[in-house]
Amino acid sequence: MKRHFLNVVAVAVVCMLCSCGNNKEEAKPAPVVVKTEVANEQIGFGSRTYVGVVEEESSTAVSFTGSGMLTKVYVSEGQHVGRGQLIATIDPTQARNMLRAAEAQMAQANDAYNRMKQLYDNNALPEIKWVETQSKVDQAKAQLDLARKNLADCSVHAPASGVIGSGVMSAGETVLPAMPVATILNINSVKIKASVPEKEMASILPSTPTRITVEALQASFEGGRIEKGVQADPLTHTYDIRIHVVNRGQQLLPGMVCNVEIKGSGLATHDDGGVTVPITSVQQGADGNKFVWLKVSGKAHRQQVQLGPSKGDRIAVSSGLKPGDVVIVEGFHRLSEATEVRDK
Secondary structure (H helix, E strand, C coil), X not given: CHHHHHHHHHXXXXXXXXXXXXXXXXXXXXXXXXXXXXXXXXXXXXXXXXXXXEEEEEEEEEECCXXXXXXXXXXXXXXXXXXXXXXXXXXXXXXXXXXXXXXXHHHHHHHHHHHHHHHHHCCCCCHHHHHHHHHHHHHHHHHHHHHHHHHHCCEEECCCCEEECCCCCCCXXXXXXXXXXXXXXXXXXXXXXXXXXXXXXXXXXXXXXXXXXXXXXXXXXXXXXXXXXXXXXXXXXXXXXXXXXXXXXXXXXXXXXXXXXXXXXXXXXXXXXXXXXXXXHCEECCCCCEEEEEEECXXXXXXXXXXXXXXXXXXXXXXXXXXXXXXXXXXXXXXXXXXXXXXX
């Protein structure tokens, strides 16, 4: 009986041990949650940043050749229009009356011409009278053509495709010749205007690389050809530059504020090289060497690095990292080699 009891106890102990082993396998540590950043080329090293504003590539003022009261405006600010699209009309009453008078004058001149021609063909009309009759017909035709044009000019159409800018006039207002009713902006490509100190102008070339960052769009754009101004502001001693940017999708709109980073351009005082990381992500080991934590195949890896100069909250890494490495920038205090990690 005692031996049987001991056997039962032994089986129970074995089962408990097996159960504990299974639970131990199931209690696998969860991956450490971290924040990462992909290492890329240096941002802000060997470059200067300026505040810029977006300008249209070109603008076209839409106006009437005559005067009158606006009867209707068919466009509004920000609207896309195509070439030839109707923009606005003015009261055509006066132009119609002038056209009727010109048509009557033309009919009278033609009637006189037909009567005088019969006399001229019969040699019963002096040559000078015949010349006067022909002149009156030509004058009437010219007046008729002008009246028709004045009536047609009571409507104005878009001379080019683009986007309607600000300052659109309203129906009921009186317009004068050449007074802009609306402005059409060409924004298929835009210019970024920025002011640069005179001592830095010499280092900026038409082909100098630039990057345009627009916070409103949370997007960056590569700049193109640079136009340099030749007249300085008398107060600030700065020169205006304009950077051409292809505006795909017409995201960039005139008036948007942006940051203009002019890369390279001889402004750096040292050769930075490498990539940059946040200063807070750099650790120092017991041996005095600097290192950062990388995420490699879902696991933490300690990577020794050599550091360069710092700027703001970032520091250059001269060796040990390459573009594309995934650097752990937050949550690295709980890491050890090969710890499993996952992004927030």
